[in-house]
């Protein structure tokens with residue numbers, strides 16, 4: 001296992017990049033802790049696979065270094081990095097049995113036969129394939145083959161890291177949840193450094209201790225589920241995490257209030273001068289509908305999603321989302337909204353501004 005350091009790292013697929021727009025990965029410096037589980041989360045094209053391929057050695061970065069522990073592996077091929085990888089689609093040997101597929105990485109390293117038998121059994125149990133250990137992989141469903149790939153990725157205990165690139169894409173929804181839970185308990189047991197690429201927030205938030213949110217070639221925040229929910233460092237995190245995401249409203253900030261369309265909204269903290277495009281961010285969970293207090297809204301529709309209601313409304317020509325209790329009565333007289341002041345974040349040009357006297361967030 002190893003700590004992974006990304007130092008001054010950047011990548012462009014263009015041979016002679018002319019500016020930041022030509023970089024699939026913009027310059028970044030991060031240290032990923034030994035033994036932690038990370039999910040790389042972001043929408044399609046934001047650079048997740050590029051970053052994963054640089055860590056695995058499939059791609060050489062056009063700038064910067066990658067270190068595993070103290071060793072600079074930037075120029076080391078994948079085979080020398082001592083990592084296990086699981087890809088989106090199954091990579092299995094069709095002519096081998098399930099057992100031999102699972103044992104392959106261990107046999108390759110000359111492990112003791114007893115240990116291999118024991119370990120294969122434990123992994124087969126984890127992926128629910130004990131009953132088919134002696135069947136050939138050929139003829140198994142894509143779903144089953146992907147479970148073998150996952151098992152093979154996890155069979156070695158001596159790897160520096162296990163890298164997963166959207167590994168549950170072909171797995172059926174019910175099994176997805178089960179495998180994710182298994183991966184999590186495996187992580188707790190063996191403490192491998194795990195990096196898991198996904199564009200699914202539920203997958204990221206349930207699997208990983210730390211979620212690395214990427215946007216447009218940058219890591220915009222690394223945090224726990226709670227940190228991403230409570231203090232999104234970038235408007236993309238606010239919008240992408242949560243269902244629905246954070247409401248972002250143009251505002252002018254003055255000390256401990258925001259001015260929106262001529263109305264004053266109290267903030268939970270004071271701010272120094274804020275320049276650039278200024279917005280306040282408030283999650284739908286912390287917006288309250290009222291008949292008498294707050295700023296005007298026009299109700300559009302109410303969606304009952306079981307645990308609560310999502311109210312879609314119009315706020316000065318823009319959509320605003322409100323989460324109300326399941327039992328809440330939402331009458332036509334509910335034409336105003338208030339915001340919980342201590343739950344409001346302030347953003348300047350998409351980055352969170354720390355209240356006066358507090359240190360800024362580090363991505």
Ligand SMILES: Nc1ncnc2c1ncn2[C@@H]1O[C@H](COP(=O)(O)OP(=O)(O)OP(=O)(O)O)[C@@H](O)[C@H]1O
Pocket residue numbers: 013024042043044045046047048049050051199
């Ligand atoms: N081999 C390549 N040559 C040129 N451009 C590439 C190559 N691979 C990726 N890109 C570009 O780099 C950017 C980042 O792509 P990347 O595949 O890393 O994103 P991603 O977040 O993994 O997306 P997805 O979730 O769709 O896999 C995209 O603009 C993509 O078009």
